[in-house]
Ligand SMILES: *[C@@H]1O[C@H](CO)[C@@H](O)[C@H](O)[C@H]1NC(C)=O
Ligand SMILES: *[C@@H]1O[C@H](CO)[C@@H](O)[C@H](O)[C@H]1NC(C)=O
């Protein structure tokens with residue numbers, strides 16, 4: 001191997017490593033992380049991606065897991081719930097780069113206006129947040145153009161995270177919904 005090639009390889013490695021942010025895992029590493037917390041600076045990270053929810057058909061990723069005795073007789077379909085494992089992509093197209101999954105449970109929790117309870121975990125599997133997760137817990141007014149939900153925690157590089165997630169419908173038909181998510185997250 002020529003000297004220039006070796007140098008080029010080393011440069012590539014040096015550039016590639018900082019792209020993945022990571023923290024040490026395990027009980028000891030977590031204890032140390034908390035010990036060093038007073039020295040850490042809080043930072044703000046913006047995330048933007050698309051969430052693909054498919055409730056029927058070949059690419060189904062969301063499945064009904066419960067309903068209630070009044071689901072069919074209420075306008076809000078009260079008590080209807082789905083478990084989902086939906087892909088997250090950088091662009092609206094389902095074929096664009098996947099950065100993780102949006103996993104959890106949503107269900108109609110309002111007797112009157114359609115409003116869903118969201119228990120949503122963003123599990124990042126690619127890119128700079130690979131291995132880290134964010135937890136969204138909130139109420140989703142599904143007929144609104146903008147739905148604001150709270151980010152209540154995280155793991156990995158998002159330990160002790162809090163923030164706000166906004167979801168906006170990008171596409172919708174009878175079987176698929178694509179939501180555009182914007183998150184602002186404070187973490188260390
Ligand atoms: C719900 O419906 C089932 C089946 O019809 C019935 O057995 C049950 O008693 C109902 N429960 C309530 C709380 O109304
Ligand atoms: C993401 O992390 C997993 C587990 O550490 C690893 O196996 C995988 O190769 C990583 N993927 C990328 C794209 O870095």
Ligand SMILES: *[C@@H]1O[C@H](CO)[C@@H](O)[C@H](O)[C@H]1NC(C)=O
Nearest residue numbers: 057059172173174175176177
């Ligand atoms: C809804 O849109 C998706 C994505 O474009 C498509 O695969 C699916 O066939 C559509 N479903 C219906 C019922 O039109």
